[in-house]
Amino acid sequence: RKPLLIVEGLKKYYPQRGSVIGKNRPVIHAVDGVDLEIYEGETLGIVGESGCGKSTIGRQIVALERPTSGRIIYQGQVISDMASSNLRKIRTGLQMVFQDTTSSLNPRKQVYDILAAPMLYHGIVTRDRLDEEINKLLELVGLSKNMKYRYPHEFSGGQRQRIGIAKALSVKPRLIVCDEPVSALDVSVQAQILNLLKQLQEELKLTYVFIAHGLGAVRYVSNRIAIMYLGKIVEIAETKELFDNPVHPYTKALFDASPLPDPSLRKRERIVLKGEIPSAIQPPKGCRFHTRCPYAIESCKVNDPDLLAIRFGSNHKAACPVMQAGGER
């Protein structure tokens, strides 16, 4: 299988917001060396606490931002250093659905204009077919075409997210980064939006990157899941494998903190996360998780572990030599 998109050695550093410009300006290491392959038609979940860099990866993937170093390769083309004029064509393939529809949908525009703008900008339809195309989009996301002359505030949160999805679909993308698309919604509405995303994926042969801080929604929609901690991926595996056989202590801690029934809990001690996630300005040396890890040994404070296959040839990878040495499971 050839990946649709490759993330290679991605780093994204930026100055802390509101800090004074100058030599000693604090730098946030938002993403600090991430490699990923995203395959056509799959959903790759990315999970981690807020501030772990997952949204930053999402923005680099859809070329909303440029990496500090590393590359994003889409359909064999390096897009991370492409001139803006060439990116315009690429952007129709790579779209994003945001958590916060109050800022992603212009409150002063009717749904009609919200959907028309990207299609006209990218030359997806001619003006005479615009109306028909907008009706189709609304129908696709489960809204009525009569709703197109309303404003975003006239809709419920769930309906607004449907409009956000329609806007992403309007330019006929192949890959959509869904950044916490249901986190702001009532629990009763979340399943409807997740099912809509799944149904659209099948119908339109879409590839998703699904970003979330909790495991519930990610487990439901993802084929594979990457767990992030302080700018790095600490574990990645197919969804079932990850839940059946978590290796990294941080992954286990996340499972233990979530209300999901976890059969592996019966076999081992619960891991309770102590303390806050450390600052991404000066991440801990060695394994970044050592300040909170109950299994940390001296060498963890020095050696920064690589993400390695847990068995030869396995596509389940983890970044913890202590667990991989065959000890605690």
Ligand code: SF4
């Ligand atoms: Fe814990 Fe050490 Fe493994 Fe890091 S490398 S997760 S500190 S045991």
Ligand code: MG
């Ligand atoms: Mg975020």
